[in-house]
Each structure stands twice: as C-alpha cells, then as structure tokens.
Amino acid sequence: MSISRDDVTYIANLARLGLTEEEITHFQGQLEGILAYVDKLKEADVHDVEPMTHALDLKNVYRKDVPVPSLDPRSVLKMAPAVQDQFYKVPKVIE
C-alpha cells in the first residue's frame, strides 16, 4: 500500500489536523509501514464471519424517563476558551 503526500494531506484535513510539511513527510513513511503490517489481515479467512463491534450482547439500553439534575451550565461553560452569555463563542462562520 503506497501512501502519497496528497493522501496524508487529504486524511489530515478530514481529521482536522493542520500538519506542517515535515509532519506530512514523517507520517507518510510511518503510515506506510503500519499499513503494510496490518495488511496481514488479508490472509485471514473471514468468509461468512459477522463483524464484531462490541464484546457485549447489548441491544438498546433504556432508563426510566425520570428527570434527574444535570450539571450546572455555568460550571461547564467555565471550561470554554470563549463564551458569550450561555453560549460557546466561535470564530465567524458566515461572512
């Protein structure tokens, strides 16, 4: 599996990581090495095997519809880098 610089840039954008040129070079090589290793999964016979995403046999887990106190919004907003009133403040999205 060969990975190009463009592939790394494309994936980094999906992951919202603004990588430097050196980082792109660095990760390109390492990603190739790791993907070459995981390619061994191609040898495994997975014919008729159902994927397993979870170790427990859980279906929908419901709780009783009873209101319980939740965190004080002020204590949560206190952690944010920027707030206005009871809202998170972010850079302008629409020009």
Place this chain on the structure above:
Amino acid sequence: MKLHGLTAWELRLRFQDGSAAPADVLSDLKGRYQAVEEKVRAFARPPHFEEDVSGSSSGAGALQGIPAVIKDNICRQGDPTECCSRILKGFVAPYDATVVEKLKKSGALILGKTNMDEFAFGSSCETSCFYPTRNPWDLGRVPGGSSGGSCACVAADETIVALGSDTGGSIRQPASLCGVVGMKPTYGRVSRYGLVAFASSLDQIGPITKDVRDNALVLSVIAGHDGRDATSVDLPVPDYLKEMEKDLKGMRVAVPREYFVEGIDPEVREAVTQAKAKLGSLGVTFGEVSLPHTEYAVAVYYIVATAEASSNLARFDGVQYGLRVAAAPEDASALIGMYKQTRDKGFGAEAKRRLILGTYVLSSGYYDAYYLRASKVRRLIREDFDKVFKDFDLILTPTSPTPAFRLGEKTDNPLSMYLSDIYTISTNLAGVPAMSVPCGFSKAGLPIGMQIIGRPFGEADLYRLAFHYEQNTSWHKQKPKL
C-alpha cells in the same frame, strides 16, 4: 517498615487496633513523595496530602482512610483532568467519575493524578506532554504504559493503591514492568462514566495494587452497574475476597502455544514456566491449547482502536474546553482553521499518528478493506477464547514479551512499540478479564509478570489463582531501591 510500604489490608488492621491512623499514613507518604518523586515522576502534578481525615479510621468503608491515586484521564470534581495532553490544558473536571464517587464513598483518600501516555496512546509513558515517568526498578527504563504513572507510583510506595485504564494492555503491561498487580476487568464490569474515552468498545478501568488481596478489595469497591454508562452490566458483584480463598484443586489452566514463540525474552519464558510448575504443585492441571488468530490481534487492534479514537477525539476542537489556537493566515475558514491549528498544536506526535490512521481506515473506499475486515477478525479472536474456555477455567501467558525497555528505545519506531502489547491486546478485543501478577525478576533485577485470562465476569477465578500463587511466592514483597 514505614507505613507507606504497607498494603491497604495491612493498614486497615492497624487502623482497627489503633496502632496507626490515616493521618500517619499521609505523613509517611508525603515524606516518601519528597524523597523519591523527583526520580520517578509518577504524578501528573503535585498531589495533596492535607485531606481532612477526621473520622476516617472509625468509618466502616472498605477503603476507609486508604490513600489512592488515579490516572489523569479519570475525572475528579475540581481537579485538573488533562490526559497529559496540551489540548486539555486547564480543564478542571466539573463532576466525579463513578469510580471516584465509589472510592470516596468507601472512605478512600484520593491524593492526586498520575502521569500517563497522552490520551493513553502509548506503552511507555513517554508520550505524556509533561515528562516521562521512570521505572522505579531502573530509572533509565520506562515503567510501561499507558498507566505507567499509576504503576510506578504503587511500585515506589508513593501511594497505597491506584486506578488505571486499559484499552490494549495499559494496566497490565506497566504492572508487569513495575512488579505490581494490575487487573483489567471484563468489559462492562466497571462503569466508565467520567473516564475520558479512547476506544469505547475496549476501555476498562481497573485497580493497580501491591498484592492480590488489595486488588480484589479495590475491584469490589469500583465494580457494578451504573445507569450513566450504558455498557456497564447489571450483574451481581461476587465477594472476591471470599472467593479467592477457595483452593485450586481441580482448576484447569490452558497455556496457548502462540504466546511462547519468537520475540519472547528467554528470561520471561523461564519465569512463566517456573510459575506454571509452582501452580502445578498447588493442584492446578495444565493443557496446551491454540489461539490461532493471535497473530492478527495487533493489526486488528490498531485499526479498531484508532478508528474509535479518531471519532472520540473529534470533540477536542477548541470550542468547549482546553486549548484554542486561532486560524493561520493561509486557512480559508476562520472556524475550520481554528480547529486545525488547535489540534495541530494541542496533540502530540503519537496522538496525531493514531488520529490519521483511524481516519484513514474509516474513510470512504478503505472502510471495507480495513475497519470491516478487522471487525470480522475480531470475532474470530473472541471465538478462539470461547473454545478454550469450554475445557479450561483460565489461560496463563506472559504479560509482556520483555522486561522494561530503555527510555527512547522504541520512540522512533511506532510498530515496535505497538508490538510490546502483543500478549495483552486480544483480551480487550474479546472483552474478557485479564490480570498481571509478579512472577520473577530478570538477572538485571527487572520485574517479570505473568498474565491470567478468564471467562467473562470470571474475575473471582483470576483472583483465586493469583492469590494462591502469591501466598506461595515472595516476588510481590520485593521493593525497588530508590
């Protein structure tokens, strides 16, 4: 012996007969911290020794007056919880994790937070944004990871008990490298509410202690159903302390041949072989088995775990908490640029590597080849265990292929670092419980651990084997010279 060198159950006896009080233990621990922390660096930030202990020794909680530490990815109200990452700098948890609530309710005194690999991404504690923790047995070597701070803290007698988290071996591998007892419970046994998520289908919180009895004691405090974690299972918690006393006669233990092949250090192999002989003399019968899909475990893990991490860590974007870095001039959008710059400056190299890999295996065109295929092989790994547990009660393996490696030895080669978890990863994928117990030392004086794996919710059987082994050996009584 100073009080800091004792176990929780030994301290409880002293509190009961009045020969010591929790304040004395805190004072001893403070002295110990001042004497050794500079060398070990087990804590993420300085702990507190000034807890109000009035009445603690007279309470009836299972851990009344017992000092404990928790890994930096577990929330305690009012305490920084930064996962040893720059991106969470300044985050102070506004609530207690369920395990913290339970520790407090049992009377434990939480001293502080321990160092870890950033977001638990690592096997050496070297990816912490603060500093690496050192192995108390050899300060030039790593303590293992990612719960390396918690394990080093216990090994160095800087705490009595500790909590860690384990996604692919992060409790057991450092426990093995530091010569302490570490348990990764069954998936669903302990609530993860308040644990910063890494890979949600794999993560479990578990105890790290100086001996097996303490470990069983702490697990009985933190285990159980919690409505705030939908994956915690509503099954009764057995009386582990009572169950582990039952003798070993008739117990059948499997030894998988895939765990003793190339890559294993001869001293590790020898120590586990000796442990097997010891257990045989205590009435255990052994059989060799095969777990044929073992060779795929590391590959499956680094697809599944990174895929889940890339999704879980999407929340760290400079909006709700932690670091925010403004967009760069070349960024077209101020908002997306802010996300990208925040995440580039906030995450370390290993976190970025895993986020890129996880995003790649989930991306359009690659999902079937990587994530879907890995999820199928994951089922084959689980079925390997199910088959063995039809004929055997437990499985015995080494915990780590080698004793502690040197700082810097594997930092430039991520794959060789990933392979140090080769024996521990399968059990997270399968969801079964597993623990590491000290079983010897290398000629260089480094601890070696053995791993005991059991059926889902069979922690009592693991403790039973571990307890009787420990009663007949003295590895756990040895202390590093610091």
